[in-house]
C-alpha cells in the first residue's frame with residue numbers, strides 16, 4: 001500500500017473490518033506500507049497492521065499480489081503502471097491521474113495487463129446508491145431527463161488555510177473539479193447506466209478565489225506563500241447521449257457545507273435525491289406526484305446491509321470503503337472483473353478534461369473532440 005495518510009487510513013480500516021463482517025472475503029496479509037517519511041511510516045504501519053515498510057515502491061509492486069496506490073494524484077501513474085506491467089492488480093485512488101494523457105497511459109497498461117485495475121470511486125458502494133441504481137435499471141423513474149450533482153465542502157473558505165499538494169496543478173491536476181467533481185461525474189454515469197452512461201457535450205467554469213496560501217512551520221508561523229494553481233470551485237452543464245440535461249458543481253469554499261454530495265435525478269415516471277450527509281436514506285417520488293417519501297435503505301434486503309447490524313441500524317462514510325475493498329479483493333481472488341475500472345475512470349477523466357477545455361475557450365465542447 002502506497003500512502004498512509006487520509007486514504008491509507010480509510011482503506012486500512014476497511015481491510016481490518018473484512019474478516020469480521022465479510023468472512024468470505026479473501027484472507028489479506030498486510031505486506032508492505034510505502035511512504036517517504038520513515039518515522040511517520042513506521043508508526044502508521046504499526047497502527048494499520050503492516051508487516052514492513054519501504055521508501056521505494058519499485059521492488060514492492062512486483063513482489064505483492066495486490067498494489068494499493070493511495071498517494072497524491074501525481075504519483076498515481078508510474079507505480080500503478082509498473083505494478084500492472086508486473087501483472088499485479090491495482091486499486092488506485094481518484095481521480096485516476098492529473099491529466100488525460102496520463103490517465104490514458106494507465107488505462108492502456110490495465111488493458112494490456114488483463115488483471116483487475118480499479119479506481120476507488122467509493123460512493124458507488126453505498127447501499128442507497130446501489131438501491132437507486134437498481135430502481136433506475138428497473139425503469140421505476142422512466143426515461144431520465146435531468147441529472148443534477150453537487151459536491152460542496154468548505155475547508156478552504158479561510159484564505160489562511162494551509163497550502164497543500166491538492167492546490168497545485170502539477171501535483172493534483174485540478175482542484176474541486178478533479179477531487180470532488182470526479183465522484184459526481186462517476187455517479188451520474190453509474191446510476192443512469194445505459195441512459196446516462198454517456199455524456200456528449202459540456203460547458204465549464206472553473207474559479208480560484210484565493211490564489212496563494214501559506215505554508216506553516218512547526219511553530220505555526222507562516223514560512224512562505226505558495227501559489228494556488230487549481231480551481232476552488234467549478235460548475236458545468238452536460239448533455240447526455242440519451243438527451244438528458246445535467247448540471248454539476250463542486251466547491252471547497254461553500255461555507256457551511258462539510259461533505260455535502262447530492263445527486264438528484266428526474267425521469268418521466270419519478271425522481272430521486274441522494275445526499276451523502278443522509279447516506280442511509282433516499283428521497284423517492286414514484287406513482288402519484290404528491291411529494292417525495294424518504295426510504296430508509298437500512299433493510300436486511302438492501303445491498304450489504306445484512307453484513308452489519310440488525311435492520312434499521314445505520315452505517316457511515318467508512319463503510320463505503322469496506323464494501324469497495326470487499327468487491328475489489330474478491331475480484332482479484334476470483335479472477336473476475338472489477339468496476340469502477342481504469343476504463344471507467346478514464347471515461348470520467350475525459351469529462352473532467354472537457355470541462356476544463358470548455359472553461360479555457362469559454363464555449364461548450366464536444367467531449368469526443370480532444
Ligand code: SOE
Nearest residue numbers: 006094153155179180183259
Ligand atoms: C476532499 O476533502 C475529500 O477527502 C476527497 O478527496 C474525497 O475523495 C472525498 O470522498 C471526501 O473529500
